[in-house]
Amino acid sequence: MKIKLLIILFFISFLGKCQEITVFYKEKRKPAQVSTKESFDTDEISDYYREQFAKIKEAIKSGVSKDSIMLIREELEKEGERISARISEREKNKKPLTIPYYDYITVLRINKEKSLYYPQNEVSNDTVSHSRTNKKGRELVDERINYNDSEIIYLDTSKKKKISSLKVHKFDYKGRKFLIEETLEPQEWELTNKVKKIDQYICYKAILKNTDKKVEAWYTNKIKASYGPKGYYGLPGLILELKEGEKIVSFDKVSLFPSEPIIINPPNEGEKITREELENLSTKIFNEY
The missing domain is CATH 2.50.20 (outer membrane lipoprotein receptor (LolB), chain A)
Structure with missing residues (x-):
């Protein structure tokens, strides 16, 4: 003791x-x-534009009128805007990366x-x-x-x-x-x-x-x-x-x-x-x- x-x-x-x-x-x-x-997922809009430009080229070769081609282009722009809006909405709602404590x-x-x-x-x-x-x-x-x-x-x-x-x-x-x-x-x-x-x-x-x-x-x-x-x-x-x-x-x-x-x-x-x-x-x- x-x-x-x-x-x-x-x-x-x-x-x-x-x-x-x-x-x-x-x-x-x-x-x-x-x-x-x-990295943003732009495949969807890229593929759309690629397909539509191919259609315009084919229309020009086949002798479609200029007015018809203009209508195709206008629709192309509208659809492109819609696709861009969908991508933006997905990115906005995407869960952000968490920043953990260390x-x-x-x-x-x-x-x-x-x-x-x-x-x-x-x-x-x-x-x-x-x-x-x-x-x-x-x-x-x-x-x-x-x-x-x-x-x-x-x-x-x-x-x-x-x-x-x-x-x-x-x-x-x-x-x-x-x-x-x-x-x-x-x-x-x-x-x-x-x-x-x-x-x-x-x-x-x-x-x-x-x-x-x-x-x-x-x-x-x-x-x-x-x-x-x-x-x-x-x-x-x-x-x-x-x-x-x-x-x-x-x-x-x-x-x-x-x-x-x-x-x-x-x-x-x-x-x-x-x-x-x-x-x-x-x-x-x-x-x-």
Whole structure:
């Protein structure tokens, strides 16, 4: 019994003093931008025009009057419009391709006064294809590309430095990476008495005050690491769950006993710009096109 008590006391003491931690988070996301290319079934109208033009040629060869040919052409145009309308109606009523959520897994690595937040896997732009067959057996393919945002955030609280490497697809069709170096601004939190349990940890709710966005965090003071996902920091414990607007980043697991030292280096990939330039980039890129 005494041995178990000593182990528990040691573990609690370690949680209060640990300096090197790796935390995994998960988030349900939809692509930031979707590009869809559809194959339209035009066989029906093509075949109709081909048949009618053949009839006109035969009528001309047989010496039919010009007035009769004009009537044939007028009927051809009317029937072509009717076929086009039927195709348009079918396309309008066609069930659209669904855009599913995907699991976005992120990692937070902490070493004393530094942290690095990044995707667990390289974020890719997924191509989803859907095949269908028309009445004549011709295969048509609807294609959709899901463009996913990614971000790497480095914090150094001792030097009040923040460096972000990010890719924003919602307005940048070129898929470029941007690198932003800025001063780490203090985050003012309102601590509340609201409590809930996340995994094995008792967590308390905090609300970020100095922001235009609605940001809520659930932190545990059992792990003395003043960091969290998406570059949030400054609470008296590790953030296990974050709600930013309608988006929720949830705790997955934590590693408190690293097998080797955690070395944290800032990201260095991307075109260097300022935060203000990034916010105005959508207008700039729109003018480029």
